[in-house]
Ligand SMILES: Cc1cc2nc3c(=O)[nH]c(=O)nc-3n(C[C@H](O)[C@H](O)[C@H](O)COP(=O)(O)OP(=O)(O)OC[C@H]3O[C@@H](n4cnc5c(N)ncnc54)[C@H](O)[C@@H]3O)c2cc1C
């Protein structure tokens with residue numbers, strides 16, 4: 001074959017092919033194989049849609065839905081500013097098809113590039129599930145189950161990601177449910193949507209569907225949504241969510257079944273038993289690493305109790321030459337972390353005598369709900385638990401000029417710093433554009449700026465939203 005190739009080109013059953021490098025997973029794993037690997041024989045193995053979670057069923061489509069939902073929600077708050085708007089319609093098929101009409105061709109184009117572009121003459125793409133059958137031997141079974149091929153390699157990259165956890169709830173499997181993998185492709189909007197879970201996925205989809213006019217009931221086992229956030233932020237988010245849709249806290253779903261056309265959820269809470277009727281159900285209770293699908297134990301690669309592949313600071317597993325990155329090994333399950341780790345793995349494959357370490361000191365995240373939440377570093381509870389001295393500075397959007405422009409009354413930033421040195425320990429923001437407003441803090445933490453130098457050593461554009469950060473920094477009571 002002149003250019004790159006698709007595996008099974010010869011339809012060889014139980015053929016054995018040796019490669020220099022095998023990469024399992026086409027999310028961040030796919031980014032590793034650049035022209036710098038032109039002198040190596042490489043195989044890429046993918047069991048699902050080319051491009052992985054973020055592109056196809058994760059960050060990118062969800063944020064396209066979130067932006068759309070933000071627009072749909074404008075009339076619900078514009079009247080406070082004297083602008084009376086009305087949402088006259090939501091064309092779900094148009095919303096859905098705009099999003100996937102853009103994404104699906106990118107995925108298809110990525111696979112096409114690997115299979116046919118001259119840059120990939122040294123690369124073979126296998127559409128199938130890889131499973132280790134010996135230390136450096138991966139058996140790939142085609143998605144149709146028909147053919148298998150054994151790949152041996154000097155080096156492997158495990159970039160197999162994670163998948164949604166399906167909890168054991170009697171009746172759930174038989175009744176049918178959605179996960180984040182399927183909910184975005186619904187043929188039509190349901191009248192009522194139940195969501196089991198109260199983390200990232202639950203918060204983002206509750207915002208999307210409630211803004212589009214669906215009656216959402218979110219069922220949380222815990223006493224608040226986003227319980228891993230700083231508790232002030234989680235509490236505020238939960239209060240605001242409950243104004244937009246039904247939030248059932250401390251509710252355990254114990255049984256699911258169908259009654260006529262509805263899905264019935266039986267829940268137990270301190271107040272007793274409850275029955276919740278919905279038309280569609282989304283299960284969003286976390287994700288589990290795909291290391292089990294790979295049967296990594298056969299290789300000597302170690303895993304944590306929760307299935308995460310154990311890696312060292314160079315992203316190498318317990319077996320020399322087998323590296324891992326992203327959700328399959330990371331405690332963070334975030335795309336920017338998977339991408340960072342992919343860059344580290346790429347460097348270490350190319351420069352084995354000059355390897356670099358991954359940097360997980362200040363990993364930020366954002367929840368694109370309503371409002372947005374963004375966070376980096378220690379929460380106040382973590383600082384207390386770890387006995388780390390801290391000083392806090394707060395600022396409300398309501399106290400900065402742009403907050404007045406938006407008439408925001410609920411958002412705020414909270415920044416923790418070392419009281420002696422002023423070095424930043426953590427920051428937590430809830431409010432408009434929190435995911436963008438937090439970026440200067442991430443920069444300051446990464447490059448070791450203290451609160452005072454950061455606040456006074458630069459201009460802050462007036463009257464822009466980052467004044468929230470400037471004022472929160474100035475409100476930190478440092479010792480010096
Ligand atoms: C709904 C949702 C929204 C999200 N939003 C954000 C966000 O806004 N920001 C953010 O930072 N993160 C977000 N994430 C998380 C982010 O998508 C993941 O952290 C990231 O995509 C992980 O990348 P990865 O390369 O490790 O794995 P993936 O992209 O999942 O790639 C792994 C690939 O490996 C394949 N595979 C698995 N096992 C095998 C096997 N045995 N053989 C062959 N192939 C295999 C899978 O099919 C998959 O395509 C979101 C996740 C979800 C679910």
Ligand SMILES: NC(=O)c1ccc[n+]([C@@H]2O[C@H](COP(=O)([O-])OP(=O)(O)OC[C@H]3O[C@@H](n4cnc5c(N)ncnc54)[C@H](O)[C@@H]3O)[C@@H](O)[C@H]2O)c1
Nearest residue numbers: 167197198199200201202221284285286287332333366367
């Ligand atoms: N904006 C983003 O960056 C973004 C968006 C979506 C997803 N993600 C990533 O994907 C991961 C998975 O998201 P998620 O929301 O599924 O997980 P999550 O870990 O954020 O939240 C899951 C929640 O479900 C609860 N839970 C667990 N088991 C339960 C059960 N049986 N019944 C009811 N509740 C239960 C947990 O207590 C937790 O609060 C996230 O951790 C995140 O890393 C990121």
